[in-house]
Amino acid sequence: MATSTKAATGDSDDRLPLKKIxxxxxxxxxxxxxxxxxxxxxxxxxxxFKSRMDEYKSTVYRVNMPPGPPGFPDPRVIALLDQxxxxxxxxxxxxEKKDVFTGTYRPSLSFTGGYRVLPYLDPSExxxxxxxxxxxxxxxxxxxxxxxxxxxxxxxxxxVWETALEEGGTAxxxxxxxxxxFNFLFRGVVHRDPVAPGExxxxxxxxxxxxxxxxxxxxxxxSLGLPHAIEELTVHSFPLPFILxxxxxxxxxxxxxxYATDALGKAEALGIDRxxxxxxxxxxxxxxxxxxxxxxxxxxxxxxxxxxxxLMRELASEVKDVLAATGENKISLQSxxxxxxxxxxxxxxxxINPPVPFQYGRAxxxxxxxxxxxxxxxxxxxxxxxxxxFVTNDPKVFADPGTFNPKRFLGPEGEKxxxxxxxxxxxxTDSPTLQNKQCAGKDLVVTISRLFVAELFNxxxxxxxxxxxxxxxxxxxxxxxxxxxxNAKT
Ligand code: HEM
Numbered sequence: 001m002a003t004s005t006k007a008a009t010g011d012s013d014d015r016l017p018l019k020k021i022x023x024x025x026x027x028x029x030x031x032x033x034x035x036x037x038x039x040x041x042x043x044x045x046x047x048x049f050k051s052r053m054d055e056y057k058s059t060v061y062r063v064n065m066p067p068g069p070p071g072f073p074d075p076r077v078i079a080l081l082d083q084x085x086x087x088x089x090x091x092x093x094x095x096e097k098k099d100v101f102t103g104t105y106r107p108s109l110s111f112t113g114g115y116r117v118l119p120y121l122d123p124s125e126x127x128x129x130x131x132x133x134x135x136x137x138x139x140x141x142x143x144x145x146x147x148x149x150x151x152x153x154x155x156x157x158x159x160v161w162e163t164a165l166e167e168g169g170t171a172x173x174x175x176x177x178x179x180x181x182f183n184f185l186f187r188g189v190v191h192r193d194p195v196a197p198g199e200x201x202x203x204x205x206x207x208x209x210x211x212x213x214x215x216x217x218x219x220x221x222x223s224l225g226l227p228h229a230i231e232e233l234t235v236h237s238f239p240l241p242f243i244l245x246x247x248x249x250x251x252x253x254x255x256x257x258x259y260a261t262d263a264l265g266k267a268e269a270l271g272i273d274r275x276x277x278x279x280x281x282x283x284x285x286x287x288x289x290x291x292x293x294x295x296x297x298x299x300x301x302x303x304x305x306x307x308x309x310x311l312m313r314e315l316a317s318e319v320k321d322v323l324a325a326t327g328e329n330k331i332s333l334q335s336x337x338x339x340x341x342x343x344x345x346x347x348x349x350x351x352i353n354p355p356v357p358f359q360y361g362r363a364x365x366x367x368x369x370x371x372x373x374x375x376x377x378x379x380x381x382x383x384x385x386x387x388x389x390f391v392t393n394d395p396k397v398f399a400d401p402g403t404f405n406p407k408r409f410l411g412p413e414g415e416k417x418x419x420x421x422x423x424x425x426x427x428x429t430d431s432p433t434l435q436n437k438q439c440a441g442k443d444l445v446v447t448i449s450r451l452f453v454a455e456l457f458n459x460x461x462x463x464x465x466x467x468x469x470x471x472x473x474x475x476x477x478x479x480x481x482x483x484x485x486x487n488a489k490t
Contacts (some may be wrong), residue, residue, distance in 0.1 A: 021061060040066065060081070061078070111216075118440075123437065142188050154455050200254045210287070304345065348408050354392055372396055
């Protein structure tokens with residue numbers, strides 16, 4: 001007998017009308033190929049979901065998600081596109097999160113030294129508990145160091161941008177983002193500068209190695225910018241082998257095993273094999289953390305740039321006023337806590353553009369799921385899928401959801417909305433635990449993102465960007481400064 005999602009969705013006992021889940025998977029093979037072509041080619045991602053939402057008059061429906069046949073397993077999912085149904089994906093008593101981190105497929109274990117790393121484990125697995133404890137411990141122990149290393153690393157990039165502009169050129173935000181995001185993470189956790197000379201030095205190639213090692217793992221669900229026909233017949237139909245990027249993984253692995261002796265020793269004390277710990281650490285830092293920041297920071301710059309100089313000047317004066325009031329000459333955790341506009345802007349960036357757009361979970365049992373308008377029977381074994389950008393732009397929760405509103409989360413009414421920001425596989429008001437699958441780095445991510453905005457506007461009063469290049473969004477979309485106006489005091 002089906003249980004209900006009452007616990008997951010906080011519903012009352014008055015159940016909405018039970019409906020058959022609309023949508024179709026089409027005929028085997030051809031249905032999946034058709035949906036995939038619509039998704040990547042004929043419609044594009046947002047129209048793909050929106051057109052079906054309109055056709056079925058439902059925010060819950062059946063559809064095939066890429067990748068698909070012949071080289072990938074079952075693409076059939078039930079899409080959840082509203083704020084009421086989506087949180088079922090956070091409820092690990094109802095959904096299994098085994099091997100669903102990247103979607104309906106899991107990349108070969110050769111990418112991770114033969115280990116199933118933490119993000120692919122369900123909390124019911126013993127390794128999940130040990131490895132998430134390891135991740136929590138390294139973040140807690142290195143929190144202050146990560147904070148100061150971030151300020152140092154972005155400071156190095158300020159100089160690079162300013163020099164480039166003084167010499168009459170343009171300054172690539174994206175290229176430097178890959179430097180400061182990689183360097184602060186590895187300096188902060190491995191306690192060794194990747195750029196410093198040494199037997200396992202990465203020079204300035206760390207970020208590039210991490211991106212190239214990640215790319216084939218995400219290629220089945222990404223647009224690489226190749227001609228569509230080639231992408232469909234290759235990366236969207238068959239997994240790419242690790243051997244293509246072994247030369248990217250090897251130097252990072254060597255860097256970690258050579259220098260992260262402190263972190264690896266602590267993992268061994270928890271009963272984790274050293275090689276397993278090294279592969280997990282590599283994944284946390286290069287995929288989860290670097291990958292996430294490398295998507296998110298350019299999006300933040302783009303969103304703030306899109307609003308314009310008035311917002312920039314307000315941010316700069318908030319940072320200046322808080323530092324003047326606290327008497328500090330550099331930003332601390334304490335002063336950051338007083339910068340409410342900075343914080344609201346960061347939440348709005350997460351809301352409008354959640355960096356990880358997809359979440360998956362397989363039903364552990366039969367249950368009833370509710371959207372805003374109806375309830376649906378979910379069967380054990382069915383794959384549930386959330387397209388997060390639609391969920392965090394749900395018009396039933398957020399007014400004028402498509403507009404970037406920097407002040408949305410200010411004041412008592414704004415604060416009430418924070419619980420509806422979902423970027424971390426959980427509510428923004430929830431915390432990651434050993435029992436759930438919420439991002440282990442959630443608090444660090446929000447703190448460092450606020451620090452990023454504060455550092456930027458502690459240095460600059462405003463900036464201008466080159467127009468957005470055509471092509472797919474995300475880390476491949478270059479962000480370039482054409483001007484940077486320094487604050488009077490710097
Ligand atoms: C899980 C996003 C940074 C470590 C996740 C998940 C998301 C996410 C959406 C859940 C995936 C799923 O199972 O559906 C992000 C974003 C980041 C970021 C957008 C940066 C902007 C970090 C950092 C760390 C980290 C800095 C730590 C070094 C993890 C780990 C998991 C995870 C270990 C798996 C948690 C578990 O298995 O219980 N992250 N993350 N992430 N994240 Fe993050």
